[in-house]
Amino acid sequence: MELFRKVCFCFILFFLSLFGFAQYKVHFVINNLPAYTQTGDKIFLVGSINNWNPHDERLALKWENGKPGITIDLVRGKIEYKFTRGSWETVESANGGFPTQNRSIMIEHDTTIQVEVAHWADHFPKKAKQSTASRNVHVIDTAFFIPQLNRHRRVWIYLPESYASSGKKYPVLYMHDARIYLMRPQVHLENGVWMKPSIHSGQTIKRSSLLASTMVQKKD
Numbered sequence: 001m002e003l004f005r006k007v008c009f010c011f012i013l014f015f016l017s018l019f020g021f022a023q024y025k026v027h028f029v030i031n032n033l034p035a036y037t038q039t040g041d042k043i044f045l046v047g048s049i050n051n052w053n054p055h056d057e058r059l060a061l062k063w064e065n066g067k068p069g070i071t072i073d074l075v076r077g078k079i080e081y082k083f084t085r086g087s088w089e090t091v092e093s094a095n096g097g098f099p100t101q102n103r104s105i106m107i108e109h110d111t112t113i114q115v116e117v118a119h120w121a122d123h124f125p126k127k128a129k130q131s132t133a134s135r136n137v138h139v140i141d142t143a144f145f146i147p148q149l150n151r152h153r154r155v156w157i158y159l160p161e162s163y164a165s166s167g168k169k170y171p172v173l174y175m176h177d178a179r180i181y182l183m184r185p186q187v188h189l190e191n192g193v194w195m196k197p198s199i200h201s202g203q204t205i206k207r208s209s210l211l212a213s214t215m216v217q218k219k220d
Contacts, residue, residue, distance in 0.1 A: 022076060025110045029069035030061070030083065032116040036123060043068045046091075047081030047102070051149065054084040054091065080104045083117055092117045097124030136161065 028045055045059040046052055049072075061068035061083075080102040084091045094100050095118065105113060136159045143152040160170060 023073040024076070024107055025071060026074050026107060027069060027071040027112040028061070029067055029112065029114055030117055031067060031114050033068075034117065034119050034123065037117075037120070039063065039066065041085055044084050044086060045070055045072075045081060046084050048079050049074065049081065054088050055086045074107045076107055078104060078106045083115075085120060085122075088121075090120055090122045093119045093121040093124075095119060097121045136163075 030043070040063060043061045044054060044056060045061065046054045046056065050056045050059055059070060059072070061070045081104075082092055082100070082102060092100060097119065099121075100118075103115065138157050138159070139154060140157050141155045144155045145152050160166075162168070163170070
């Protein structure tokens with residue numbers, strides 16, 4: 001009886017492993033492109049499937065019948081992705097060149113994903129960037145290495161007004177890609193307080209209240 005249970009258990013694990021690692025054919029096709037896109041322009045699929053490499057030749061789309069597309073094998077699960085023309089300077093964008101959120105899809109079977117690209121970021125003139133950082137914002141590393149992503153990132157820190165003199169300990173809030181959510185042009189000044197549209201409710205939230213909780217633990 002014990003042997004029978006072990007054999008059944010092994011079969012269950014075997015079939016679960018097959019199910020978990022099954023690959024599906026996923027076809028990406030861009031139905032509509034900006035009118036200024038040239039037929040034959042090299043377009044790349046980029047995302048969590050290739051460590052966000054914007055110029056991965058393995059994921060270069062091929063033009064067929066006037067539309068770029070690509071078919072790849074993917075395992076079951078959620079992926080995030082975007083399209084570029086070879087760099088982050090030429091990534092797909094919203095009107096005005098503003099960044100768009102990552103596209104996402106749950107892969108569960110063979111499927112065709114049809115998308116539209118509104119604009120490319122490099123189509124719009126670059127505007128001089130004006131820093132809105134207060135005196136309490138500091139750059140602690142211009143090229144902090146992240147081994148899990150095999151890339152470098154600039155790291156900012158926001159300290160409370162009394163950090164240097166209070167002797168207090170403060171909680172820490174780590175924000176990934178905070179520049180996207182806190183440094184966008186949509187952020188504006190209202191009655192002396194930084195405001196930004198809420199991503200979820202459309203209501204306005206105080207940027208200062210977000211930054212106030214982005215504090216570093218003070219050591220004894």
